[in-house]
Amino acid sequence: MGRYVLRRLLQMVPVFLGTTLLIFVMVYALGDPVAAFFGDRAPDPATAARIRAELGLDQPLWRQYVDYLGRILTGDFGTAFNGRQVTELMTSAFPVTLRLTLVAFVIEMGFGVVLGVVSGLRRGRLVDTSVLAFTLLVISVPTFVTGYLLQYLLGVRWNLVPPAVSPQAPLRELLLPGVVLALVSLAYVTRLTRTSVAENARADYLRTAVAKGLPRRRVVVRHLLRNSLVPVVTFLGVDIGTLMAGAIVTERIFNIQGVGYHLWQGILRQNSPTVVGFVTVLVLVFLFANLLVDLLYAALDPRIRYA
């Protein structure tokens, strides 16, 4: 187990290097960051050259990448367009997005699993059909539509929740954005759980559990759920990363100053330190979430052992 974790951690190194390089190259390919600095005006060539030299942009790309990596390792992610340190932006942005993700995750997991179990156990009945129709609707409507719609209806029209989130982003204000962010994933979790539950409900060991005279509740919770949750956990684990990165749309709709907001600003202004820095952290989140999922497998299913 310990060796497995160690090996996985070591495997992360090349993955990390590869992804950051890709991001670095892609952001570089977006265009000249110095030109973007000056907006619509053409920069004075001498000034531009000076800035390039200052930022190391006159160096070959690989050199820039190595320098950048070196700085990252010392905790220096560079400077954002507004002159603030990227790390400073991160410390303000990540807690907000993390909170939003957490709200969305809890909604997604709670409602998704419960709806999935209920419909999986009553396959073909009214509950099941309505849940399926609901998930289909949710999956087919894009987030920005549900986002603006709910914002307008609940926030503006009926005044039930604040339509935008204040910079401190307290949990109460994140409830609606959380729902919007979670909705699509929730639908997937519901469908995944439903299929898994319906399949396992026909398993021999479930019949054994009934034949043992166990109460229905115990049969479902102890025997059925544990076995059905393995595929769901995989999805949920990967989804943590997706939720954090996917918050761009939701954060823009509700004006939440989180990761998505800063990433958006960075892309808009071709500020590579911001974009690369934020994406790098997201890559790390993805990697660790995946490791966590793989470790959770073993906890859920003893047949899986790590060597």
Added chain:
Amino acid sequence: MSMLTKTGDASSRGGAGESSTAPLLEVRDLHVEFHTRDGVAKAVNGVTYDVSAGETLAVLGESGSGKSVTAQAIMGILDMPPGKISQGEILFRGRDMLRMSGEERRKIRGQKIAMIFQDALSALNPVLSVGYQLGEMFRVHQGASRKEAKAKAIELMDRVRIPAARQRVGDFPHQFSGGMRQRIMIAMALALEPDLIIADEPTTALDVTVQAQVMELLAELQNEYQMGLILITHDLGVVADVADKIAVMYAGRIVETAPVQDIYRRPAHPYTKGLLESIPRLDRKGQELYAIKGLPPNLLHIPPGCAFNPRCPRAQDVCRADVPPLHPVTEQDGTELPGRGSACHFWKETLDA
């Protein structure tokens, strides 16, 4: 601890007057059908049998003959829908279980009537330790604590002779061999010392040497606790050693009943005869092995008259028209043969053939 006390009461149970007179379990004219998209499959069509304490009834038949469905109906683990018990009674100690509430039936399951399934690997929960699955019986039915349950699980594993029970109690089903897994299944069924055990092809998934061990163990434990045993099988070899009486099923009906020795010597139904003749025998080495022609009937379209008539070498017009009732089988001179019955219009001819 309860092992000891209950053993005492098991022996007194065997000696009690009621169990010798009234059977433990009586199935009366049971009909089970499955409503499928293609129509109604009649899986069980009027099965009647009974088992007393300490007695072993072997239910014999091909796949689809309704033997397992009958057992599931007794256990109350039929999938309903699509299954439906359209007629009949299942009396346990004189009370019709089909009229009981769900909660009452649940308390009988595992505690009074337990079941051993065919394939222990799929019948045991893969993600729970065997100790947990065994202990669950005590925790749910007797309110035992975690610790007590674990101790009893170890005791049970010892009882079915699983080596190093104390060390293995936390292991998972996939870590055991097939024979050991089936022992765990048996231990689970045995946990609360039920009055009746239904074993649904308990040895089919095992290899031959282990089969014998498992059957021996089952017979020994049954004898010790004076339990009734319904042994569902298609293996005539297994039956001969352990069963007291036999019920042969075909297309959801019992076609022949008999005490175990009689049926091997003188079958009274062409189907039973066919089954017996299709057993490979050493003294017929080199000859072609007999096989019953044709296939079991489609339960959606059971042939009119005797369901076996399309495959029967003895079939006459009457077989295609009238469903034969279970005739009591007697000697030529009319002396009764106790416990024998045959659902064949020509049972007399078959018996003496």
